[in-house]
Every structure is written in structure tokens, then in C-alpha cells.
Amino acid sequence: EEIEVLYEVDSTNEFLKRNYKSFHDGAIVVAIKQTAGKGRMGRTWYSPEGGLWYSVLFKPKVHIGLHVYTKVFSIAIVEVLKKLKVKAYIKWPNDIYYNGKKLAGILSEAVSVNDRVVAIIVGIGINVNNDIPDDLKDIAISLKDILKKKVKITYLLDAINKHAWNLLISYRNETENITKLWKKYLVPREGDRIKIKVDEQIVEGTVLKITEDTLYVDMGGKVIGVQSIHQIVE
Ligand code: BTN
Incomplete structure (x- = not known):
């Protein structure tokens, strides 16, 4: 090598x-x-x-x-x-x-x-x-x-x-x-509660599913797809 x-x-x-x-x-x-x-x-x-x-x-x-x-x-x-x-x-x-x-x-x-x-x-x-x-x-x-x-x-x-x-x-x-x-x-793992920064705002939700490039997070009824440009706070 x-x-x-x-x-x-x-x-x-x-x-x-x-x-x-x-x-x-x-x-x-x-x-x-x-x-x-x-x-x-x-x-x-x-x-x-x-x-x-x-x-x-x-x-x-x-x-x-x-x-x-x-x-x-x-x-x-x-x-x-x-x-x-x-x-x-x-x-x-x-x-x-x-x-x-x-x-x-x-x-x-x-x-x-x-x-x-x-x-x-x-x-x-x-x-x-x-x-x-x-x-x-x-x-x-x-x-x-x-x-x-x-x-x-x-x-x-x-x-x-x-x-x-x-x-x-x-x-x-x-x-x-x-x-x-x-x-x-x-x-996080599926099922974990997380806080993420989306557009300078910190929001909280539960991770429903994780795919190769997206975290699907349930924000209380609304599911958002979080990609690597977003930052997990906790
Ligand atoms: C990150 O966590 O943001 C990625 C860090 C990657 C650092 C390495 S050190 C060797 C290589 N050269 C760079 O300039 N960056 C990567």
C-alpha cells in the first residue's frame, strides 16, 4: 500500500x-x-x-x-x-x-x-x-x-x-x-427522544425510523426528515 x-x-x-x-x-x-x-x-x-x-x-x-x-x-x-x-x-x-x-x-x-x-x-x-x-x-x-x-x-x-x-x-x-x-x-436509536436544530430553532421529537441518510422524527403528529446538515443538540 x-x-x-x-x-x-x-x-x-x-x-x-x-x-x-x-x-x-x-x-x-x-x-x-x-x-x-x-x-x-x-x-x-x-x-x-x-x-x-x-x-x-x-x-x-x-x-x-x-x-x-x-x-x-x-x-x-x-x-x-x-x-x-x-x-x-x-x-x-x-x-x-x-x-x-x-x-x-x-x-x-x-x-x-x-x-x-x-x-x-x-x-x-x-x-x-x-x-x-x-x-x-x-x-x-x-x-x-x-x-x-x-x-x-x-x-x-x-x-x-x-x-x-x-x-x-x-x-x-x-x-x-x-x-x-x-x-x-x-x-440516537429508533425510539429515542432528541432535540435538533432546524433553521436556527431547537425542536424536540421522537426518532421513528433511521435510513442510510435520514432520521425520521415525529414532532407530535408531524413527521420530518432530518438530514446530516441538521444538528442534533441532545
Ligand atoms: C468533522 O467531524 O467535522 C470531520 C473532521 C475531519 C478531519 C480530518 S483530519 C484529516 C482530513 N483533513 C482535513 O482537513 N479534514 C480531515
Whole structure:
């Protein structure tokens, strides 16, 4: 497998967007630190030394939805952490949480040329041995704080990628099974009461059903479909 390690880069996702032509399907770009790490929805992703910040490039011959890649990696992260006795879960849609705090995130992006997807870039950020700044301590956590010791970054990288590849190969023709597995680790679950932010308003309801890309929430008679741009508050 092809792994490129960069000491410092703006963002491994951006790097692969610029350079995908020079890399093979499955190539991995890791950064020791990112100067302009990106999160979902235009947020910045704080990426100092000590964390695991990387992107995987796919050049698929057959089209698979972006959400499948994201789910595969979120499942792989949770299952690898389980082996380390860390009980992480997926907070809808694809954040990795531990005890109410964010441990990891995934940002998948597609590169299209003339409406054809030529590359898929899955960016993974995991707080491993990095310190969490004081102003983020209520909402984020790193693996070393959970385990009270440092974790070998190369072990994690390798274990997650192997597992993600296996999942992709076994399930690429039956992506509904990926969704099933993802739902196993997902919070909220069907039946849970949740609060969500819709158009700057916080509303409450009960989750009726979860599909691969939508939460159907009963708001007391009226059912709304919540997508990943909406934020779950609780
Ligand atoms: C999120 O939870 O909002 C997604 C965070 C994704 C962060 C990773 S770090 C490696 C890759 N490069 C980036 O700029 N972002 C992703």
C-alpha cells in the first residue's frame, strides 16, 4: 500500500484534491500536523502534532455513494477502538464519540470532472495523543486521556485501514448491510427522544425510523426528515 507522510500540510483532503492524479486507488496521505484542517460544514478542525490526521483516496470503477465510505470508516474506527477496550459510538451522522465527547470525525469528499466522480477522498481525524485545548475540553476528548497512556499512531492507522478495506470488499454489493452495522453503533436509536436544530430553532421529537441518510422524527403528529446538515443538540 502507498502511504505518504507529510510533516505539515494545510489539509490532507485538500492535498489529495490537488494531487489525486499522482496517487493510486487506496493511497493514504498522513500529516503530522495540519495548518488548515477542515471539518464538516465548513468548520475548522484543530490538528496539532500527536493526533492522527489522514486521508484515503479511492478511484472507484463502480460508483458507490459517498455515505458508504463514511459509514465504513466510522464503523472501522469504533470496532478498532473496541479492541482497545474503548467504548466509542457513532453520533449521527458520522461523528465518533466517547462519553458525550468527540473523539474523531470523518469528512468525505468527491472530486468530479464533467459530472463524473473521478476520486473520492475520505478524511479521518482522530484525537489520539494530542492535548485538547481548555476551551474544547467539554466537547472533545483524546484517546490518551481515555486510556491514560499514549497509543501507537501507526498501529491505529494500520488497524483502521485494514478493517475498512475488509468491510468495503465484503459489503460493496450490499450497502444496506453497511447501514445495518452503522445503526448498531449509532446514537440516537429508533425510539429515542432528541432535540435538533432546524433553521436556527431547537425542536424536540421522537426518532421513528433511521435510513442510510435520514432520521425520521415525529414532532407530535408531524413527521420530518432530518438530514446530516441538521444538528442534533441532545
Ligand atoms: C468533522 O467531524 O467535522 C470531520 C473532521 C475531519 C478531519 C480530518 S483530519 C484529516 C482530513 N483533513 C482535513 O482537513 N479534514 C480531515
